[in-house]
Amino acid sequence: xxxxxxxxxxxxxxxxxxxxxxxxxxxxxxxxxxxxxxxxxxxxxxxxxxxxxxxxxxxxxxxxxxxxxxxxxxxxxxxxxxxxxxxxxxxxxxxxxxxxxxxxxxxxxxxxxxxxxxxxxxxxxxxxxxxxxxxxxxxxxxxxxxxxxxxxxxxxxxxxxxxxxxxxxxxxxxxxxxxxxxxxxxxxxxxxxxxxxxxxxxxxxxxxxxxxxxxxxxxxxxxxxxxxxxxxxxxxxxxxxxxxxxxxxxxxxxxxxxxxxxxxxxxxxxxxxxxxxxxxxxxxxxxxxxxxxxxxxxxxxxxxxxxxxxxxxxxxxxx
Amino acid sequence: xxxxxxxxxxxxxxxxxxxxxxxxxxxxxxxxxxxxxxxxxxxxxxxxxxxxxxxxxxxxxxxxxxxxxxxxxxxxxxxxxxxxxxxxxxxxxxxxxxxxxxxxxxxxxxxxxxxxxxxxxxxxxxxxxxxxxxxxxxxxxxxxxxxxxxxxxxxxxxxxxxxxxxxxxxxxxxxxxxxxxxxxxxxxxxxxxxxxxxxxxxxxxxxxxxxxxxxxxxxxxxxxxxxxxxxxxxxxxxxxxxxxxxxxxxxxxxxxxxxxxxxxxxxxxxxxxxxxxxxxxxxxxxxxxxxxxxxxxxxxxxxxxxxxxxxxxxxxxxx
Numbered sequence: 001x002x003x004x005x006x007x008x009x010x011x012x013x014x015x016x017x018x019x020x021x022x023x024x025x026x027x028x029x030x031x032x033x034x035x036x037x038x039x040x041x042x043x044x045x046x047x048x049x050x051x052x053x054x055x056x057x058x059x060x061x062x063x064x065x066x067x068x069x070x071x072x073x074x075x076x077x078x079x080x081x082x083x084x085x086x087x088x089x090x091x092x093x094x095x096x097x098x099x100x101x102x103x104x105x106x107x108x109x110x111x112x113x114x115x116x117x118x119x120x121x122x123x124x125x126x127x128x129x130x131x132x133x134x135x136x137x138x139x140x141x142x143x144x145x146x147x148x149x150x151x152x153x154x155x156x157x158x159x160x161x162x163x164x165x166x167x168x169x170x171x172x173x174x175x176x177x178x179x180x181x182x183x184x185x186x187x188x189x190x191x192x193x194x195x196x197x198x199x200x201x202x203x204x205x206x207x208x209x210x211x212x213x214x215x216x217x218x219x220x221x222x223x224x225x226x227x228x229x230x231x232x233x234x235x236x237x238x239x240x241x242x243x244x245x246x247x248x249x250x251x252x253x254x255x256x257x258x259x260x261x262x263x264x265x266x267x268x269x270x271x272x273x274x275x276x277x278x279x280x281x282x283x284x285x286x287x288x289x290x291x292x293x294x295x296x297x298x299x300x301x302x303x304x305x306x307x308x309x310x311x312x313x314x315x316x317x318x319x
Numbered sequence: 320x321x322x323x324x325x326x327x328x329x330x331x332x333x334x335x336x337x338x339x340x341x342x343x344x345x346x347x348x349x350x351x352x353x354x355x356x357x358x359x360x361x362x363x364x365x366x367x368x369x370x371x372x373x374x375x376x377x378x379x380x381x382x383x384x385x386x387x388x389x390x391x392x393x394x395x396x397x398x399x400x401x402x403x404x405x406x407x408x409x410x411x412x413x414x415x416x417x418x419x420x421x422x423x424x425x426x427x428x429x430x431x432x433x434x435x436x437x438x439x440x441x442x443x444x445x446x447x448x449x450x451x452x453x454x455x456x457x458x459x460x461x462x463x464x465x466x467x468x469x470x471x472x473x474x475x476x477x478x479x480x481x482x483x484x485x486x487x488x489x490x491x492x493x494x495x496x497x498x499x500x501x502x503x504x505x506x507x508x509x510x511x512x513x514x515x516x517x518x519x520x521x522x523x524x525x526x527x528x529x530x531x532x533x534x535x536x537x538x539x540x541x542x543x544x545x546x547x548x549x550x551x552x553x554x555x556x557x558x559x560x561x562x563x564x565x566x567x568x569x570x571x572x573x574x575x576x577x578x579x580x581x582x583x584x585x586x587x588x589x590x591x592x593x594x595x596x597x598x599x600x601x602x603x604x605x606x607x608x609x610x611x612x613x614x615x616x617x618x619x620x621x622x623x624x625x626x627x628x629x630x631x632x633x634x635x636x637x638x
Binding site for chain 1: 393450451465473474475476477478479480481482484485486487488489490496497498499563564567568570571572574575576577578579604605606607608609610613
């Protein structure tokens with residue numbers, strides 16, 4: 001029997017760092033979570049990463065063939081640098097890959113978190129048997145990754161796949177990226193929650209109100225979904241609107257790329273069947289006729305700890 | 320001295336077929352134009368193509384290394400088939416490549432006309448020294464081609480690069496593709512001219528009125544450009560609006576692809592400096608920050624007979 005291979009996946013976020021030991025099938029054998037210390041500067045963040053990797057290594061006798069790191073910000077793959085990740089203080093450009101590699105003498109792969117999520121689905125998840133697909137991650141931001149013939153598409157300098165920043169209304173609402181009317185400005189978590197809060201203060205009948213604290217401080221996609229399951233019309237209309245906005249952006253992406261399989265993950269994907277149905281139906285009215293019959297919209301398979309799994313998949317992915 | 324190589328380029332349009340003998344530098348040595356007979360069905364169209372090629376061959380003793388055909392509709396590259404080209408009657412799927420190859424015993428390359436235009440710029444024109452660029456052709460339709468590392472990007476089944484059908488306002492005007500708010504629905508020739516006609520009937524001061532017949536039947540991008548050169552404010556505003564709409568669509572394309580060189584050709588590109596300036600300035604406000612400094616917007620170099628040249632470039636292009 002061939003020896004099993006293991007990888008370490010590091011999911012670097014602004015609040016916490018999640019680190020796990022993952023096998024070739026994407027199964028997490030052990031995991032740990034640490035504070036990012038992102039406000040203290042890169043030295044402290046790297047210290048935490050090293051600390052976490054050490055504690056994972058302590059728990060295992062398995063042979064580790066590589067460490068994958070999924071990070072926000074701009075990544076230079078070959079050098080393993082991470083540049084200006086949002087929500088990290090005093091960062092600039094940091095040779096993260098080299099520093100971790102030096103410490104453990106294990107090969108390190110650094111990739112931006114959206115691409116890592118797409119590679120995770122390709123290696124372990126919904127994309128295992130699919131050649132080309134568009135991965136959308138619905139979270140605070142709307143992230144994306146493009147898989148073409150089993151490879152991640154990077155563009156000229158590795159900045160490709162900014163799928164949350166596709167315009168759906170050029171004269172619409174401002175997006176924090178500096179443009180106007182991006183998909184993210186309608187369905188990114190914060191924008192979405194703010195819009196719902198504004199609506200709710202006018203609309204008193206929705207069940208969302210009963211499921212939330214009075215000040216709506218705990219309002220979340222999960223609560224909107226729960227209200228929709230209780231047949232709340234307003235909650236359902238939010239989910240449908242989210243699906244339509246996403247589909248408007250996806251329409252442009254499909255028409256540009258001629259890739260017709262869409263995989264959707266992240267918290268807002270928890271809106272469930274109604275979201276997926278709306279995306280698929282709307283998308284079919286927004287793409288060129290020859291594409292319509294080929295459209296397939298799938299939920300991501302990596303749900304809990306998708307960040308760790310995506311990062312670990314970088315080790316098993318042959319680029 | 321190595322022997323010069325020549326290709327025949329066939330530009331198949333709904334009204335006319337243009338055929339030329341072209342050298343490796345993209346210079347046309349001889350050309351002819353025939354009626355397409357598109358209303359009489361494919362047999363008659365093919366007869367015209369054969370007739371035209373024969374008349375080109377008669378005029379030359381050069382050795383022809385291939386025939387390139389740029390055609391509208393859906394193209395299957397390997398089989399050389401052309402499917403349902405718009406404005407051609409009773410067409411279905413026609414094995415155009417095979418029929419021409421059989422007649423002349425010369426290798427035939429069939430490609431859709433938008434991709435042929437991009438390959439033309441790559442082989443002879445503005446893209447000769449550029450690895451990756453986005454080609455936009457502004458005509459009746461807004462067409463596009465994507466060159467990535469000197470290769471045309473085709474997508475899963477060869478339908479990629481529908482750049483005129485990127486959404487700029489998902490709640491905007493209907494597009495004849497069936498979607499809503501596509502770039503083409505704002506700046507495609509017919510839409511553009513119709514909008515200007517409507518505006519002019521309300522606005523009596525514009526110099527466009529003096530440059531046109533009373534019923535505006537000869538209104539064209541060229542006349543709008545001429546009026547702008549006479550400092551007509553309304554004409555200038557049309558050009559700027561066209562540039563902005565194009566830039567809104569390009570913003571999405573750049574954010575998806577991380578390709579930052581844009582080549583613009585076709586009739587409406589005759590709007591000149593003001594158009595290019597507006598596209599570049601607007602685009603820089605619509606793409607992610609890391610892309611902004613890298614944005615370059617260039618006019619296509621193949622102007623007259625770009626169709627023949629693009630088709631002939633298929634022969635010199637190594638896919």
